[in-house]
Amino acid sequence: MAVRDIVLYPNDVLSTPAKDVDKVDDDVQQLVQDLADTMYDAPGVGLAAPQIGVLKRVTVIDISKPDEENNLLVLINPQIVERSGKITWEEGCLSFPGLYEKIDRARQVKVRALNVEGEVFEVEGEELLAVAMQHEIDHLDGVLFTDRMSQLKKRRAMKKYKKILDRREEAAEDEDE
Ligand code: NI
Numbered sequence: 001m002a003v004r005d006i007v008l009y010p011n012d013v014l015s016t017p018a019k020d021v022d023k024v025d026d027d028v029q030q031l032v033q034d035l036a037d038t039m040y041d042a043p044g045v046g047l048a049a050p051q052i053g054v055l056k057r058v059t060v061i062d063i064s065k066p067d068e069e070n071n072l073l074v075l076i077n078p079q080i081v082e083r084s085g086k087i088t089w090e091e092g093c094l095s096f097p098g099l100y101e102k103i104d105r106a107r108q109v110k111v112r113a114l115n116v117e118g119e120v121f122e123v124e125g126e127e128l129l130a131v132a133m134q135h136e137i138d139h140l141d142g143v144l145f146t147d148r149m150s151q152l153k154k155r156r157a158m159k160k161y162k163k164i165l166d167r168r169e170e171a172a173e174d175e176d177e
Contacts, residue, residue, distance in 0.1 A: 002034045003041040004052040009095050009144065009161070017142045018048075018055040020077050024118035028058065032074050032116055035060045040070070044094045046132045048139030051095050059136040063128050073123065078113035078137050081122070089131045091145050098164040101157050103148045105134050 007013055021028055031054060039047040039060055048059040061073040085107030092100045108126040111133050115121050125133055135145060146154050 001037050002030075004034050004038045006038065006042065006047075006094050007051050007053050008097065008165075009093075009146075011095075013050050013053055013055065014095055014139070014144060015142045016050065016055055018050050018057045018140045020057050021114070024076060024114055024116065028056070028076065029116055031056065031058055032060065032076075036062075036072055036074075039094075042094050044092075045128070046136045047094060048136045050139055050142070057140045059140060061129070061132045061136060063132055074113075074116050075111060075123075075133070075136070076114040076116070076118075078111050078133070078140070080109050080134070080137060081112050082108075082110035082124075084108045085126075087127060087131065089128070091131065091135060093135070093145050095144070096146070096161055097168070099157060099161045101145065101149065101153070103131075103135075103145050105131050105148075109133055111137070 031049060034052065035047050035049060035058065038052060045063050046059065046061040049056045057077045059075050062071055064071040083106035086104060087107040088102050088104050090100050091103045107130060109130045110122055110124045112120065112122050146157055149157060
């Protein structure tokens, strides 16, 4: 069990494109385990390697509900090969704690990736799973959900997020006293 620190916005690592994994070796499997541990601890429905400071194209997703068994989806070097429809979903991001905003995405996507055994597989998802896969694959490209907003909406969201961060800092200072 290795819960890693989650990188918060603003941090350059979050806007840097990650590199493809050459070989799914022990290091990559350890990275997958750390990502899963960190995501479940947070808790969140998805986490990408850049969010723990590792610029590799690896992400984990689990959209199961709290009362359901875990259902971990591991995507290594994922690529969206098909997309269709449109959906607007209220998204959050573990790198923007407390910020939730509506984002337009494709309703359905098909993704091709490697699994933890290094084998190619495809996964199709719609609605929440499709949104989560698009959000996490964006992270691997250095794209954040705020980059998917109009300029006006992004400015408002950034103001809101700055207030959230200020409150977190105040709360942390109060704890120190
Ligand atoms: Ni995110």
